[in-house]
Every structure is written in structure tokens, then in C-alpha cells.
């Protein structure tokens with residue numbers, strides 16, 4: 001328990017620092033949405049909201065859907081998925097050294113990006129989306145924590161209701177699909193917290209909610225050595241590692257330089273999330 005408490009205390013300031021919209025006025029947000037509110041989209045949103053009008057929010061948790069692929073018999077090898085979020089807002093940087101490292105080592109990875117990060121990194125985003133090493137998935141249009149009853153965590157800016165959740169998921173997905181020609185199939189809520197109803201809405205929109213198994217700890221500002229230790233300690237077949245690629249000043253690359261040779265020595269390979277699911 002003491003370790004858990006210390007972990008949470010350490011996590012709060014880091015997540016607050018990663019919450020670009022925490023202090024953003026609602027008016028700005030409304031203005032940003034206007035261009036997305038086409039008549040077609042609004043009709044679609046209304047239909048989805050009607051379908052879920054009587055549904056209960058359910059459990060609010062970091063692990064509303066916990067992908068456990070170690071039960072997946074389709075893979076008889078040891079595989080780990082490295083996932084990297086790009087949150088956006090004030091933190092719309094790009095960790096080029098990290099991405100270059102993944103390319104050099106030919107490590108496939110899944111990148112969860114927000115619409116607001118894409119806006120600030122258009123050229124980079126297009127290059128990443130054309131690289132077969134990377135899978136682009138949905139981290140929401142505006143990096144709002146998805147709760148259908150307006151709950152939030154760590155003071156991070158959240159959705160107010162079901163309608164906001166639909167916006168965050170569907171408009172994020174449409175933005176990625178419009179630019180890449182591929183609609184995302186996974187969704188990760190800001191901070192990974194969400195509720196059962198949001199998970200059902202995501203499924204209705206064709207996306208599976210993904211949390212994580214291994215918190216490397218970059219957002220807690222851990223050293224490369226500590227992050228590497230967390231990755232190695234949690235390593236098992238099917239594990240999903242969460243890190244970020246929107247902070248060039250964070251040492252994810254250095255952590256991987258320590259962890260990857262050891263993971264390979266233990267017989268692990270790396271896969272994109274979409275390759276975990278073999279139909």
C-alpha cells in the first residue's frame with residue numbers, strides 16, 4: 001500500500017503537467033469544435049446518443065478494459081507491445097530521437113495521437129502514418145478524459161457527458177482516418193481512466209479501449225534506468241507498455257536502449273497492437 005501511495009503522489013504532478021487542457025476555457029473548446037460539427041456528423045452523434053440514452057456510466061477506472069493477450073493462443077512466441085501517446089496542447093513536442101531509435105532497431109510500435117497534437121505536427125504525423133513500422137491509434141480529439149458523467153482524475157480536463165465522449169472518440173477517429181485513409185481501431189482515454197459506458201460507446205464506434213499493463217513511468221519523470229527496470233519487471237507475453245513521444249526532453253529512448261537488449265535476450269519480440277489480434 002505504501003508503495004502504491006508513493007506512486008500516486010509521484011504521478012499526480014506529472015499527469016497535471018501532461019494535462020494541456022486543464023485550464024482551457026470551455027469557450028475555446030466550443031470554438032475548436034465548430035469546424036467539426038457538420039450536419040452529417042451531428043445527425044450521426046444524435047443517433048449514437050439516442051442508442052445509449054438510458055445506459056448507466058458504470059465503473060470508472062484506469063482499467064475499464066484490460067487487454068490481456070497472454071490468453072491469446074494464436075501467438076506461440078513472446079511478444080510485447082510498446083505504445084507511445086502524443087497528448088498535445090502545451091505538450092505538443094516530438095521526440096525525434098526516440099522515433100529514430102525505433103526505426104534503427106526496427107521495433108514496431110503503436111502511436112496514440114490526439115487531434116490537437118496532429119494539428120501542431122502535421123508533416124511529422126503524415127510521415128509517421130506512412131511508415132509501416134508504426135500503427136496510428138486514437139488518443140481523442142482534444143485529450144479529454146472520457147467520462148460520461150463528467151468525472152475526472154488528477155485534475156485533468158475531462159468530458160462533461162456522453163455527447164462530449166462521442167466527440168472525443170469519433171472526431172478523433174475521423175481526423176486520423178481523413179489524413180491516413182485508415183480508421184483507428186483502438187482508443188486510449190487521456191490518463192487511461194474512463195468508464196464502462198465510454199467503453200461501450202467506443203465499441204459501437206468500432207474501437208476497443210486500451211489501457212496498459214506496464215507503466216514505464218516517463219510521465220512520473222523517472223530516470224531511464226528506473227523506467228527500464230519497470231519494463232523488465234513487468235515483461236510477459238502480451239504486455240502493453242505505455243510511454244509518450246510528445247516530450248523530446250524525456251528519456252524514453254535511453255530507457256529502451258537499456259531494456260530492449262535484455263528483452264531480446266529473454267526471447268521477446270515487439271508487435272503493434274493490431275498484430276496482437278490474429279483473426
Ligand SMILES: [Zn+2]
Pocket residue numbers: 085086087139143189190191
Ligand atoms: Zn495523454
